[in-house]
Amino acid sequence: MTAVSSYLAYSPLPLRHSVINRWMVSGIFTRNVRFEPMTMEGDINDWLIKGFSIHENPCRKEFVDARRSANPELPFTEPPAAGGQLSLWDSFKSWDVYFPWGNSRVEESGFYYVPTHMLRYAYTTVVSPAAHKAVFHLKTCGSVALWVNGRLVCDFTPFTRNIEQKTQVEIELEAGENRFFVCHEDLAERDTLYHYTLEYAGPEPLEIRIPLADSExxxxxxxxxxxxxxxxxxxxxxxxxxxxxxxxxxxxxxxxxxxxxxxxxxxxxxxxxxxxxxxxxxxxxxxxxxxxxxxxxxxxxxxxxxxxxxxxxxxxxNNRFQPQNGEALSVKERKQAALECVADLGIPNIHTAIAKLKTGGDPEQSRDMILNGLIGIEERRDCADFYLIALFRFWRDYRDSGLFDEAFWGRVKETMLGFRYWIDEPGDDVMWFFSENHALLFHSCQLLAGQLFPDDRFTNSGETGAQRQAKAEAQLIGWFERFFAEGLAEWNSSAYIPIDFLGLIQLYDLAELPVLREEARRAMDLLYGYMMSEAHDGYLTSTFGRSYEKELLGNHAAGTTSLIWVGYGVGNVNSTSFNVSLYLSDYTPPQELGELTKLGEGEELEFQLEQGKDGYAKLTHYRTSGFVLSSIADFRPGLKGYQEHVLHLAFSPVAQIWVNHPGEIYAHGSGRPSFWAGNGCLPKVGQYKGLGILLFDVDPDHDADYTHAYFPVDAFARVESRGSWFFAESAGAYAAVYAAGGLELTDSGTNRGRELTSKGRRNVWLVTAADRQEFASFEQFIDRMERMPHEVSVDTLEVRLKDARYGEVRFGWQQPLTVDGEEVRVRDCGVRGTLQRKAREVSGT
Missing domain, CATH: 2.60.40.10 (Immunoglobulins)
Known part of the structure; x- marks a missing residue:
């Protein structure tokens, strides 16, 4: 990049083709749109395997048909200036320079809680050394109209929600400067990928110029x-x-x-x-x-x-609310400490408002938070069920308190009576119903609303509260039957286990039907069993069915962390507001699970289980006193990933390692999968005790032609690199990471000192952990790993190695994992799993 005269000059980003990713962009114009209310149908968990697009909102077709029947408009012809104003839909947006930070896309992905029409314009100058017919590949989520030198050359309107589509465009480029204008549109529905990419497929060296006011x-x-x-x-x-x-x-x-x-x-x-x-x-x-x-x-x-x-x-x-010795406190005392933490530090919402009331806070503050929260429920914003669920407890505890006036309570009731409680009711919103946590909350909300107002008419469905209650009881009985048969479809998810608790604890405390209260207790006990079997020192550092950067890089702040701390005093308390109802309940987690919080130096724990429809998630967790390694076996290798986190090694909340194929090449993007959470293309994974193997065969059309490992150097006591190996030590435990494509530590920018990259779309990674029970010193561990006999073929994706602890290990794209000739499989353990805690057998080291 150079600054020449009064413009910025860039070379196109060199990926598979030359990417034109430098533009002047307008702000995003948005307008909420309304449609004919419609119902939906479908299985709540099929999307995790078949893809979220199987549940396209029926309202989307109405929007797409209208856009395709219209001609795109370009309301200006001259190049825009930074800071200049553009008007549309009774609003103004400013032009500014787009800085991609390595992203090949021109992207503004994000989360929209209601159906939102998005539109923005973009401009760039492409300088060609000679006039020629140029071939470009245009990719988009949404639609793109493209004008070059005043002529509309493409109006591409695929509108496949969150699934990128591409087309080829031939453009007559003039010698010298060529003006490119874009109009980029979409209908945003909750998590929304909103981007386009323009790739030049020719050999000529192009230049991109972005105009600015002056050379300075x-x-x-x-x-x-x-x-x-x-x-x-x-x-x-x-x-x-x-x-x-x-x-x-x-x-x-x-x-x-x-x-x-x-x-x-x-x-x-x-x-x-x-x-x-x-x-x-x-x-x-x-x-x-x-x-x-x-x-x-x-x-x-x-x-x-x-x-x-x-x-x-x-x-x-912020450790202000962390007691000195949480394990010495009772569950009741820890609940109170957690409640006070949320009341003081929690994000303003309905849950935090209740925490403030319960700890003697200002009722007016809570009133304002609740009224603000009602807006989201009334507008049926996505995740409205996360907040509506708390209002029923609030009504029970404070309706007759005299703290709030009748107008306030009238609005709360009106909000409850006007809500859309399930997909069989008409609606034009983008609330997401198709996951086990949302289904549980919608059914629970419907039940509790029906119980509260049995004789009132609910305006969206026309049913009475008594009818709603009966319907919800049947739905919840079905939900529990499936849950106890399949477990968590979104296995181990540190993001969504607290949301499951949010519904379960309300049923345990407020459901009138005894069987629902008992089933809720059983479900919470099972979830605590999962967490305590899989957590390390109070932190659920694990393979996840759905993952986000905020949990992977934020273990102290995860909702599961505070759930575990309240139950057993290990880890730390935090200000996650979704757990407030559990803190207020008399539910107590099974205290015998506390025995799993610590392992002796000579012990190991192995937990295997099957989760999801037909047991598609085959999970292994191996833990010692020093580390935990967790993975899902052979899960859809080579296919496009979503938010599945397939292998995780942890020594502490910050000293942790995982490997993935980045879903996007922008470090803090909004994609699902994103840079660190999920996989653009899923690997084949095998694990035996403290050894994990990942085989990658990445789609040639994916932007990321590499794989990488999260490896935070400063979180470890010592780090060494030897050829294609990196080694780390943490409190007497050791890690080794190997990639057949070689390893390079990122030394600048966002991921400085915390990312190992390995080039190539086909690759073999090894991640292994050990401790002083197996190797007397870090130096001995490094020596044994370096000298470990191994044969790795990237072409055939096969591995054969002789591990000093485990013997001969073989694994391949077409071969199962075997150790000393025996196949390693997760089977016949069901949703409750098999747990083995025993003395470790250490030999050969």
Missing amino acids: TAANVAAMEESLERSCVPADSVTDDEIRIMFEQPFTRNVSFEVSYSSFFSGRYAMQRELAAGQRDLVLGHTSEFGIDYKYFEVSARIGHATVRKLFGIELV
Whole structure:
């Protein structure tokens, strides 16, 4: 990149083709859209195997048909200027430079809680050395209309929700500058991939130019982009300390930054920060000012009319409410401590409002939070069920308290009576019904609303409360039958187990039908059994059926962490608000499970189980006192992934390792799969005790032509690299990571010092862990791993090795995992699994 005259000049991003990913973009114009209310149908868990697109909202067709019948419009012809205004739908948006940070896509993916028509414009100048007919590949989620030099060359309208489609476009390029204009549209429905990619397939060396006001502005923008490109947070988790962005080189002048921050379920807040000349660390604040949460900070520097923005993610840990010895407290005492933590530090919502009331907080504060929460329920925003479920307890506990006026209670009741409680009711919203946690909450909400108002008429369905109650009881009995037969379709998910508890605890406390209360207790006991069998030192660091960056990099803040701490006093308390109802309940987790919290140095624990429809998730968890290794066996290898996290090694909440094929090449993107959470293409995985093997055969059309491992160097006591191996030590336990394609530690930018990359679409990875019970020292472990006889074929994706602990291990794309000739399989263990805790057999080391 260079800054020349009054424009920024870039070479196209070199991927499979030359990618035109530098544009001037308008802000996104949005308008909420309404459709003819319709019903839906379908199995709640099939989408996890068949893909979420099998449940397309019927309203989408209405939107797509209208767009395809219309001609795209370009309301301007001259190149825009940074800071210039564009008007549409009675609103104004400003033009600004798009900074991709390595992303091949022009992307603004995100989460939209109601059906939202999105539209934006983009402009770029492509300089060609000669006039010629050029071939471009255009890819999009949504639709793209493309004009070049004033002529509409393509109007591509696939509109397949969150599934990228592509087409080929031939364009007559002139010698010199060519003006490209884009109109990019889609209908946003909850998690929304919103991007387009333009790839040039010819041999000519093109140049991209982005106009700016003058040469000084262009030079300063280029310098700031380079500085932010190389910057990072020092570590992915910070505890009781300053929150900092670290620049590689100090600035020669004071620089002002606008900083906004948010988390997954919170609003966005803004602040100003300044970096003094000569300083390298931009201090954003202190963890004492925040809850225990995984936060995203967007740091922006305004230069002239252009703004350079970059996103940083970091876990913030505030130990103000952490007792000295949680294990010495009773469950009741730990619940109270957790409740106070949420009341003080929780994200403002209905759950936090109840926590504040229960701990003597200001009723007006709680009233405002609840009224704000009612808006989302009334608008039927996605995840409205996560908050509606708490209102029934709130009504029981406070309806006759005299704290709130009748108008307030009238609105709460009206909100309950007007809700859409299931897919067989008409609606034009984008609430997601098709997962076990959402189904449980919708059924539970319907039951509790029906119980509360048996004689009232519910306006969306026309049914009485008594009819709703009877219907919900039948639905819930069916849900429990399936749950106890299949377990968690979204196996082990640290994001969604707390949501399951959110429904189960209300049934346990509030359901009138005794069988539902008992089934809820059994289900919670089973979930605690899973967590305590799989957690390490109180943290559910595991393979997950659905994963997010916020849990993978935020173990202290995960909802399961606080559930485990309340039950058994290990790990830490946090400010997750979804757990409030459990803290208020008299439900007590099975205390005998507390025996699983700690293993002796000479012990090992192996837990195998089958989850999901027909037991498709074959899970293995191997734990010692020093580490846990967890994986899913042979899960859809080679196919497109979603949010499945297939192998995880952990020594502590921050000293952890996993391998994946990135679903996108932007470090803090919104994709599902994303950079760290899930896999663009799923590997074949095999595990035996402390050894994991991953075989990758990545789709040649995927942007990411590499695989990588999360490997946070600063979280380990020692790290060594030897050829294609990296080694780490943590508190007397050891890890070794190997990739047949070689390993390189990222040394700059967002993932500085925490990412190992390995080139190639076909690759073989080994991840193994051990401790002093097996190897007397870290040095001995390194020596044995390096000298371990092994044969690895990337062409055939086959592995054969002689492990000093386990013997001869073989694994291949077409071969099962075998150890000393015996096939290793997860079978006949069902949803309850088989748990073996025993003395370790150590030999050959």
